Amino acid sequence: MNAIWWGACIIVAVLCGIAAYSTVAVAKHIGRRDATHDTISQAVARHPFLLNPIIMMYFVVGIFMAIIIFYYHAASS
Template sequence: MSLFVWSSIVVVVILCALAAYSTMVAANQIQKSNSELDTSVDPAIRRHPFLLNPIIMMYIVVGIFMTIVLFFYWARGE
């Protein structure tokens, strides 16, 4: 297999692991609170609502990984 396939597999595995971990953390927080309803919003979240959103953070992480992979292949000349 080519280097592109292996590097893509590594990126996908890392992203799946991060997504699974963040899902488990969210599920544990819901179990600890014994409620599916939201509680009051923390002041830090009010100030930075996008930075503490896990979906948006995953898009940022994916963008960074893809930029690194694309830059790597561009630098190699492929």
């Protein structure tokens, strides 16, 4: 059981780091803009969840956790 916790902790730490980096990168990009109106790229307009990196991380964490749960369920059978 100890290996499960260490693996989960490493995955959570990596994903939190990616989420923090993405959030800071978006904030810096917004801070450098001098426009008075918000502009949204066409990619974000087509896929609105790309506007918020935290929502993307929830999606990625969900996929990783599903893989981990399936793996350990299959391994214990």
